[in-house]
Amino acid sequence: MTQYVTSFLEVGVVFMFFTIALNIRWGWAGDLDLSVFSYIAVGAYITAVFVAGKPTPPDEWIIGLRWPFLVALLASMIAGGALSLLFGMLALRRLRGDYFAIGSLCFTLIVYAIVSQFLPLFDSFQGVTGVPQPFEGTLKLSQNAYDIFYLVFSIAVLGVVYAFTQHIYRSPFGRSLRAIRDDPEAALAFGRNVYVSKLKAYVIGGMLASLGGGLYVGILGTWNPFAWSSSETFLLLCAVLIGGIANTKGVLLGTFIVMVALTEATRYIPALPGPSGQDDSEAIQYIIVSLLIMAVLRWRPQGILPEKRDLDGVAQSRNLWWRPQGTLAENRDRDSLAESGKQ
Amino acid sequence: MSSDGAAPAGSVATARPILEVEAVSKSFGGLKAVSDCSLVVQEGSVTGLIGPNGAGKSTLLSMISGFLPTDAGRIRFRGEEIQNLSAHRRSRIGLVRSFQAARVWAGLTVLENVLVSVTPIADESFFRTFVNWRSIRGGQKIARARAREVLAEFGLDHMRNELAGTLSGGQKRLLEFARIASMEPALVLLDEPQAGVNAVLGDRMADAVEKMNSKGITVLIVEHNLPFVERLCARVNVMQLGTTIAAGSMAEMRQHPEVIDAYLGDVDV
Numbered sequence: 030m031t032q033y034v035t036s037f038l039e040v041g042v043v044f045m046f047f048t049i050a051l052n053i054r055w056g057w058a059g060d061l062d063l064s065v066f067s068y069i070a071v072g073a074y075i076t077a078v079f080v081a082g083k084p085t086p087p088d089e090w091i092i093g094l095r096w097p098f099l100v101a102l103l104a105s106m107i108a109g110g111a112l113s114l115l116f117g118m119l120a121l122r123r124l125r126g127d128y129f130a131i132g133s134l135c136f137t138l139i140v141y142a143i144v145s146q147f148l149p150l151f152d153s154f155q156g157v158t159g160v161p162q163p164f165e166g167t168l169k170l171s172q173n174a175y176d177i178f179y180l181v182f183s184i185a186v187l188g189v190v191y192a193f194t195q196h197i198y199r200s201p202f203g204r205s206l207r208a209i210r211d212d213p214e215a216a217l218a219f220g221r222n223v224y225v226s227k228l229k230a231y232v233i234g235g236m237l238a239s240l241g242g243g244l245y246v247g248i249l250g251t252w253n254p255f256a257w258s259s260s261e262t263f264l265l266l267c268a269v270l271i272g273g274i275a276n277t278k279g280v281l282l283g284t285f286i287v288m289v290a291l292t293e294a295t296r297y298i299p300a301l302p303g304p305s306g307q308d309d310s311e312a313i314q315y316i317i318v319s320l321l322i323m324a325v326l327r328w329r330p331q332g333i334l335p336e337k338r339d340l341d342g343v344a345q346s347r348n349l350w351w352r353p354q355g356t357l358a359e360n361r362d363r364d365s366l367a368e369s370g371k372q
Numbered sequence: 373m374s375s376d377g378a379a380p381a382g383s384v385a386t387a388r389p390i391l392e393v394e395a396v397s398k399s400f401g402g403l404k405a406v407s408d409c410s411l412v413v414q415e416g417s418v419t420g421l422i423g424p425n426g427a428g429k430s431t432l433l434s435m436i437s438g439f440l441p442t443d444a445g446r447i448r449f450r451g452e453e454i455q456n457l458s459a460h461r462r463s464r465i466g467l468v469r470s471f472q473a474a475r476v477w478a479g480l481t482v483l484e485n486v487l488v489s490v491t492p493i494a495d496e497s498f499f500r501t502f503v504n505w506r507s508i509r510g511g512q513k514i515a516r517a518r519a520r521e522v523l524a525e526f527g528l529d530h531m532r533n534e535l536a537g538t539l540s541g542g543q544k545r546l547l548e549f550a551r552i553a554s555m556e557p558a559l560v561l562l563d564e565p566q567a568g569v570n571a572v573l574g575d576r577m578a579d580a581v582e583k584m585n586s587k588g589i590t591v592l593i594v595e596h597n598l599p600f601v602e603r604l605c606a607r608v609n610v611m612q613l614g615t616t617i618a619a620g621s622m623a624e625m626r627q628h629p630e631v632i633d634a635y636l637g638d639v640d641v
Contacts, residue, residue, distance in 0.1 A: 200501040201491045201508060208477040208488045215475040218437065219489055219551065220463035221496075229498050275479075340533045341483050341516065 035176040039248050041289035042183045046241025048268045048284045049194055049277060050234040056275035056336075057203065058230035059210030061126075064116070064133035065265060066257045067140040068235045071112055072105035072242025073252040074144070077157035079104050090152050098163035102243040109239025110232050112140075117231040122224050125213070137262075145254040156253020163247040183244055190237060194277055197233070204339075206230055207275070260315065264288060267322050273332030282334055287318055389448075390415035390559055390590050391436065391467075396445030396455075397614075398431055405431040407614035408445070413559070418581060418591040420601040420622075423611035424635050429594045430472060432611070433561050436592075437469040438462045450558070464493065466558030472567060474544035478537025482528055482547060485536050486519040487512075489551040519554065526550040526580065542573040549580050559590045566597040578603055598622070610635060 047069055054062040075092075079101035083093040096104075120132045144151055151157055162175065163182075170178060197203045206226055209216040213223045246252045264287055272283020295314040325332065391413040398406040406428040413419045421429050434440040436447055438459030447455045449467055457465075477485050494500070495508050495515075523529040526546050531539070536547060545565065552560055562581070566574050574597070581591055581604050595601050601608060602622040609619045612634040618625060625631045 196505070197498075197501060200505070201487075201496045201512065202498050202501050204480070204484060204488060204491075205496045207480060208485075211477040211479045212475050214439065215471070215477065216488075217439070217459045218463055218469050218471070218475075219555070220460050220493055221488075222458075222460050226496075336479065338481050338533065338535065339484055340481070341520075 031173050032176055035173075035180045036248075037289055037293055039176070039180050039183060040245075041285055042180065042187055043241050043245045043248065044265070044268070044288040045187055045281050045284045046190065046244065047238055047265050048272075048280045049190060050238035050241065051265055052269055052275065052277060052280045053194065053197075053230050053237070054234040055269065056280070057198070057206045057210060058227050059213075060121070060133075060227060060231065061130040062133050062231075062234070063130050063262055064137040064140075065234070065238050066262050067137045068109045068113060068238035069242035069245070070140070070144065070252070070254075070257045072109050072239025073246040073249075073256070074151050074157060074242075075105040075108040075239070076101040076243035077160045077246050077252050078151070080163070081157055081160045084152065084157075088152050088155060088158070089149050090157050091150060098247065102240060105239045105243040106236040109235040109237075109242070113232045113235025114228070117228045117235075121227045121231060141254060141257075151252075154254055156251055156256075157246075158251045160246055160250045160252070162250070179247065186240070186244065190240070191277060191281075194237075198277065199339075202226075202229075263315075264318065267318050269332075271321060271325050271332060273334035273336065275336040276332065276334045279332050279334030279336075283332065286333075287321075291317055291321075388415045389413065390450055391592065392446075392448040393432070393436060394446040394448070396432070396435055396447065397443045398428075398435060398440060399443055404614055406435065409611070409615045411609055411616055411619075413590060413592050414607070415558075415590055416585070416588060417606060418585050418593065418604045420605035420608035421592060421594045421611060422596070422598070422601060422608055422625075422635065427611040428614040429611050430563055431614075433469060433563050433592075433594055437467060437561055439469075463557075467561070468552050468555055468557040468559070469561035470548050470552060470563055470565060472563045474541065474548045476536040476539065476544045476547050478535065480536055481533050482523065482536055482539070483516070483519055483532035485547055486522055486550055486554050487515055489554045490515045490518045490522070522550050522554040525553070525583075527576075542569050545569060546573070546576065546580075549577060553580065553584055553589075556587065557589060559592065560584065562591060562593045562595070564594055564596065566595055566600050574600060 047065060050068070051062060051065050054060050054065070076098075078090050078092040079094050079096050080098055081090075081093070082095040084090050116133075116136050120129060120136070124132045145153055147153070163179065165175075168175065168178065205216070205221055208219075209221060209223050209226055217223055249256070268283040268287040269280050270283070271286060272281065273279020291314055295311075295317065389412045391411070393409065393411040395408050395410055396406060397404070397408055409428065409432060411421070411432070421432070423429050431440065435442050435455075438454070438457060438461070442455050445455070446453055449462070449465065454462055454465075454467070477488065480488070492511070495511050500508060520529055520532065523532055526549060528543070528546060528550060531543070536544065539547060549565070565577055565581075569577065578600060581593070585591055591604075593601065593605065606621065607619065608622050608625055609616050610625060610628075610631045611617065612630075617630050617634060618628045620628070
C-alpha cells in the first residue's frame, strides 16, 4: 500500500516540475509551448547517461558516466537550458502566438526524430536502460523506505523550485514578463526588451522541465521515445488550465487533479464491455479530462485558482480568489468589502 | 489660440530641434504610405500633426517610434540618428509613444501598470532579482509611492487595485497617459488621444498634456480633433498622401489653400 501511494505521489510531484515550467513559458510569458516534453526528455536522457555508466553492446549511448545523481541533475538542467536557448533564439525573435506554438511543435518533432533515429545518441527506440536508483550507493534503505525518501527528496526540491519561481513572479522582472504577456507592443513602447525577457523565461522553463525529467528517470530507471508523446503534453496543458494559468499554486493543484487524482480514479472504473478486453482506463482518463477542460473553459476560464492580483493597501488574505475577475463595479464592491472587513 | 485667448501650450519651445525627420518613406507592397516626408519638432513644444485619414500620420509615428522600419530617410532624435535603433531602445533614450487604441496591460492592476513605467529597467535584471533583492525591494517602495502620486494626479488612485482590463475606454486612455507621464520622457508621441473620448475626459487630457509640457516634455500629437490641436499646439504640420504639405500655426493653416483643399475644407474650427 505504501509503495502504491508513494509511487503515484512521486509521479505527481515530478509532473509538477513540468507544469511549473510550462506555466512560466505560457502563463507568465504568454508563449504557448508545445515542446515542453522535449526538454523533459532531454533532462531524462542526460541524467540517465550521466549515471547509467557505459552501455553494454549492442546498446550504445553517449557519455556513459557513473557520476553522482545530483551532478547528473545539474547537467540535465544545463542541457535543457542550452537547448531552450537554441530554439528560443531562433523562434522568439519573430514568432508569436499560434505561430510560436506551431514552431514549438515542429521543434519537438525534430528532436523526437533525431533521438529516435540516430542510434549512437541514446540508443534509438531502445533508449537508455539500467539507470540505478539515485543515492542507492549512499543509502542502504529498504524499498519502502527508499520510496518515501525519494518522495520527500522530490518534494524538497519542488519546494526550492516553488520559492525560486515565486520570487521571480513577485519581482519587477516577473511583473515586466506579465506586462509583455498582456501586450508585447506596449511593453516595447515602455522600454522592455520583449525578445530577451521571453528568452529568459523560456530558458528558465527549459531548465526546470529538464530537472523534472531527471527526477522522473530516477523513478522509472529507463527512458526511451515511448515515454514521451503528444498526449502527455495535452495533459500538462490541461493541468495548467484547470488549476489556474499563471498562478503557481493553481498549477500545482491542477497537476494533482489531472495527473494524480484522475489517473488513479480511472483505475477503479470497471472495464467497458466489449470484445477486446483491453484496459480502457487511459482512454476514459482522456475523456474525463477533456470534458473537465471544456467545463472549465465554459464556466471558469481563469481556472480553479486564478492569478492573484497584487492588491495595494489590502491584506492579501482578503484577495477573494474564488470569485471570478468580474466587472469594474463588482471588483470595486469586493475591495470595499475587503476594506470594511479590515476595519 | 485657445478659447480663453491664452497662448497654446508649447509656445515656450526652444529653437533647438529635438526630432528631425528627413525624407522618410514607407511602402506596403505597392502602396506608398509615407513618401519623402520631412518634419521638425522643436524641443519643449507641443506640435500637432494633422491630415485626412490615410495621410500616413500613424505610419510616420510608428517609424519615428521604431515600430516600423523606414524604407528610406533619416530620423534624428537630439541630434543622433535613430532609424536603426529598436523600439525599446528608443523608449529608453526618452522617446515614448501612445497608440490609437489605448493599450494597457489588462492582467495587471492599474497600480502595476504604472509601476512598470516607473521601475528602472536595471531593477528588472534577472540576475539582480536574486543577488540584489534587498536594494530592489527598497526601490520598489519608492516606485510604489511615486506610482500612487501619478495615479492621484490623474484621478485614478482609487482604482489602483482594479485590473486594467476592466477599465472603460476613457479610463484606459488616462492610464496610458499616466504611464507615459510617470516616465518623464523627453518626447512623447500621442496617436489620436481624443479618439472615442467624451468632452470632459478630453479636457482632462488636454490639461494633462499641458502639465507634461510645463515640465519640459516635448509632445507631438496626431489628432483629428482640431479644437484640441488648436488649444495645445503652437505649431501644426499637415500631411496628405504620405507627405507634409504645410507647417505653421493653426491660424496659418486655416488660410493655406493646399490645406483647405486637402483637409480643412469647410470644417468650422
